[in-house]
Amino acid sequence: MQSQTTSYLKKNKKYILEAWMSNQLTDATLREDLISNEELHAQSEDLLDALLKALNSGTFNLEADAYQPVIDLLSEISITRARQGFSPRETTLFVLSLKKALQVALQQEFKDNHQLLYQEVLELNDILDSLSIVTTETFIKGREEVILRQTDEISEISTPVIRVWEGILALPIIGTLDSARTQVVMENLLEKIVETSSRIAILDISGVPAVDSLVAQHLIKTVSATRLMGAECIISGIRAEIAQTIVHLGIDLSNIYTKASLASALKLAFSMLNIEVRRGEKKFVR
Numbered sequence: 001m002q003s004q005t006t007s008y009l010k011k012n013k014k015y016i017l018e019a020w021m022s023n024q025l026t027d028a029t030l031r032e033d034l035i036s037n038e039e040l041h042a043q044s045e046d047l048l049d050a051l052l053k054a055l056n057s058g059t060f061n062l063e064a065d066a067y068q069p070v071i072d073l074l075s076e077i078s079i080t081r082a083r084q085g086f087s088p089r090e091t092t093l094f095v096l097s098l099k100k101a102l103q104v105a106l107q108q109e110f111k112d113n114h115q116l117l118y119q120e121v122l123e124l125n126d127i128l129d130s131l132s133i134v135t136t137e138t139f140i141k142g143r144e145e146v147i148l149r150q151t152d153e154i155s156e157i158s159t160p161v162i163r164v165w166e167g168i169l170a171l172p173i174i175g176t177l178d179s180a181r182t183q184v185v186m187e188n189l190l191e192k193i194v195e196t197s198s199r200i201a202i203l204d205i206s207g208v209p210a211v212d213s214l215v216a217q218h219l220i221k222t223v224s225a226t227r228l229m230g231a232e233c234i235i236s237g238i239r240a241e242i243a244q245t246i247v248h249l250g251i252d253l254s255n256i257y258t259k260a261s262l263a264s265a266l267k268l269a270f271s272m273l274n275i276e277v278r279r280g281e282k283k284f285v286r
Helices: 003-011 013-025 037-055 065-084 088-109 114-157 179-196 213-228 240-249 262-272
Strands: 162-165 168-174 200-207 232-236 257-259
Touching: 003 013, 003 037, 003 088, 013 037, 013 088, 037 065, 037 088, 065 088, 065 114, 088 114, 162 262, 168 179, 168 262, 179 213, 200 213, 200 262, 213 232, 213 240, 232 262, 257 262
Parallel strands: 168 200, 200 232, 232 257
Antiparallel strands: 162 168
């Protein structure tokens, strides 16, 4: 790109920014619920300033030091938009709408020199297309970080250890039980056993959609870890289809207490601790 072109773009920065903002504000995918016009204008102006400064360096290699501020700023914007809930298309259009504004500006400057116009637009497109790729890659990375964080948070929420009685803990498991989640289950359960000095832990798998050999092995590992802590483990929520699957797979749970429901498991826990619960005659008074 010739120096006269970069000089022209810098000189007409205000016009280019207005055209770029117009392209974004008139786009049907504009998310006014996620970003204000003022914030969008500030992001656009900062990126345009950084890009024009990089172009003025005379190099068009995106790996050059001159373009690092552009990439850093664009990466920050992309990650922020990924966390805010923008789609990949909406984020990529942020750069593509700038390309359109720059093309229009070059067409006005070189309308009488088609050969030079073609050359300058081609070089500019290469740069902005590369920046679009950077935007998409960074956005995907940001979205993956969001998903991983949400997965960890859901995993923590979906494995609560509840103290149902003195010396008795219950851990309802909902969803698929994989290796990573088993580790979370064991850590939470063992920490609670130590904290409460509980002697019995009930693992309720009523919310587990299916039990295969891998899930069964995870349960056995959890039971073994619980016993090493000096507590006994009861598995509740053994439905008819789960029992058939366990038998069909040849999994041996004969040395583990199992019950069909959480109520039955709690009753067994009371019996193991010699706790007797009776219905009283006293009426409840508000």
